[in-house]
Amino acid sequence: MTVESQPPRPRLAAGREHVVAKVGEIEPGDHKLVPIGRHGVGVYNVDGTYYAIANYCPHEGGPLCSGRLGGRSVTDERAPGGASLVEDGQYIYCPWHQWGFELASGTTAVKPEWTIRTYPVRVENDEVIVTA
Numbered sequence: 001m002t003v004e005s006q007p008p009r010p011r012l013a014a015g016r017e018h019v020v021a022k023v024g025e026i027e028p029g030d031h032k033l034v035p036i037g038r039h040g041v042g043v044y045n046v047d048g049t050y051y052a053i054a055n056y057c058p059h060e061g062g063p064l065c066s067g068r069l070g071g072r073s074v075t076d077e078r079a080p081g082g083a084s085l086v087e088d089g090q091y092i093y094c095p096w097h098q099w100g101f102e103l104a105s106g107t108t109a110v111k112p113e114w115t116i117r118t119y120p121v122r123v124e125n126d127e128v129i130v131t132a
């Protein structure tokens, strides 16, 4: 008996599209928490670029989107104290233990092998759309 090979099946979509806001509804530097999934999804506007992340911290399950936005510190010999803040507003800091995660990549310097869940965002016809 021979086993016939099957043609590859089409991949299922990674998620469903959700219209989460109108353009202009989420101001730069602000976010909107929308009821998608078990914990919700935070949609952030960073200088006109949108990012979407799960409202869940992989450390101990904190409500990540209740945290503050900020940047990251880098060594800067010319700066007072020897450090400067860069990429301000591109990192979310968990309110429970202050782990910082980059919105774009979901990565953290605290534990590089861990990431938060991020979702694709696009703008179409004046609507902000998240696929989750």
Ligand code: FES
Residues within 6 Å of the ligand: 057, 058, 059, 060, 061, 062, 094, 095, 096, 097, 098, 099
């Ligand atoms: S639960 Fe988020 S840093 Fe600990």
